[in-house]
Amino acid sequence: MRKKIVAGNWKMNLTLEEAKTLHKDINEALTTTNSKCDVYHFAPSIYLNSLIGNDQVVKTGAQNGYPAKNGAFTGEVSMQQLSGIGTQAVLIGHSERRQIFNESASFLKEKVDSALEEDLKIFFCCGESLEQRESGKFKETVIAQLKNSLFHLNSTDFSKIIIAYEPIWAIGTGKTASPEQANQMHKSIREAIAHAYTQEIAEKTSILYGGSCKPSNADELLNQPDIDGGLIGGASLKASDFLEIISTYN
Template sequence: MRKKIVAGNWKMNLSLDEAKNLNEEINVALGKNENKCDVYNFIPSIYLTSLIEKDQEVVIGAQNGYPDKNGAFTGEISMNQLAEIGANAVLIGHSERRQLFNESDDLLKRKVDSAIGEELKVFFCCGETLEQRESGNYKEIVIEQLSNSLFHLAINDFEKVVIAYEPIWAIGTGVTASPDQANEMHKGIREAIAHAYSQEIAENTSILYGGSCKPSNANELLTQTDIDGGLIGGASLNSRDFLAIISTYN
C-alpha cells in the first residue's frame, strides 16, 4: 500500500532562527500524535546541518543538488555532499528550477541518477504551464517529462521515487486545480507508470499534489482516490497551517 506523504518546500525563506523554531514546533506537535502520513521538509541547503537530527519526526531534505560528484561547479552542492551531511531526500525538477534556471529533462535525468546512486529519496516534480493546460495537451506534456527523466530507471530504483504533480498555473497564484482536475492528472500519471513498469508498481507509487494546497482545501484535495499527499509551499512556513494539512490523514 502506497504511503501518504505531506512535504513542505520552504524555498528561499526564513532566517536560521525562524527555521529552527518552525522545525521544532512541527516536531513537537507530531511527537504527540500517532501520525498516519510521512512528513518531509525541503529546506534551504545552508540550514541542512543545523536541522538534520536523529530520531526526529520530520525527514529533512534538500531542494536541489548537482549530479557530478565533484569538480569546477562554483556554487553547486553535489548529491554526494548532501548525502554525506545526512540529507535523506532531495527535490528534483521543481517548476521554478525548470523555468527560472532552465533545467532540462536531460539534466534532471542526470540528477535523478546521481541522487539514486547516493541513496537519496527522490521527490520528482512535473507539471504544465497555463498555456500548455489550455492547449489540451497537458497530460501528454507531463507524461513526457516523466518519460524523459524517470522511466529509464530500473524497477528497484523507481520504487525509491515519489512524484509530485504541480500545475504551474496554480503555484503562488492563489488559483487551485479543482479536486477533479488534480485527480484526473494523478490518474493519468499512474496509468503512465503502469505502462512503463506494471500496475503493481503504479499502485504502490506515491503521487503528491503541489499547487496552492492550504488548510481550507486540503481535505477535498488530499482525499481524492489517486492523490497521496501534498507538496506544500507557502503553508509549510506556518506550523499551524502545515500541521492542519497533515491532520487530513489523522
C-alpha cells in the same frame, strides 16, 4: 497501501533561527500525534546541517542538488555532499528550477541517477503551464517529463521515486485546479507508470499534489483516491497551517 506524505518546500524563505524554530515545533507536535503520514521539510541547503537529527519525526530534504560528485562547479552542492551530512531526500525537477534556471530533461535525468547513487529519496516534480493546459496537451506534457527523466530507471530504482504533480497554471494565476482535475492528472500519471512498468508498481507509487494546497482545501484535495499527499509551499512556513494539513491523515 501507498505511503501518505506531506512535505513542506520552504523555498528561499526563513532565517536560520526561524527555520530551527519551525522544524522544532513541527517535530514536537508530531511526537504527541499519531500521524499516519511521513512528513518532510525541504529546507535551504545552508540550514540542513542545523536541522538534521536521527531522533526526529520530520525527515529533511534538500531543494536542489548537483549531479557531479565534485569539481569546478562554484556555488553548487553535490548529491554526495547532501547525503554525507545525513540529508534524506531531494527535490528534482521543480517548476521553478525548470523555468527560472532552464534545467533540461537530460540534466534532470543526470540528477535522478546521481541522487539514487547516494541513496537519497527523490521527489520528482512534474507539471504543465497555463498555455499547455489551455492547449489541451497537458497530459502529454507531464508524461513526457516522466519519460524523459525517469522512465529509463529499472523497476527497483523507480520504486524509490515519489512523484509531485504541480499544475503551474493554478499557482499565482487566479485560476484554480479542482480536486477532480487534480485527481484526474494523478490518475493519468499512475496509468503512465503502469504502462512503463507494471500496475503493481503504479499502485505502490506515491503521487503528491503541489498546487496551492492550504488548510482550507487540504481535506478535499488530499483525500482524492489518486492523491497521496501534498508538496506544500507557503502553508508550510507557518506551523499551525502545516500541522492542520498534516492532520488530514490523522
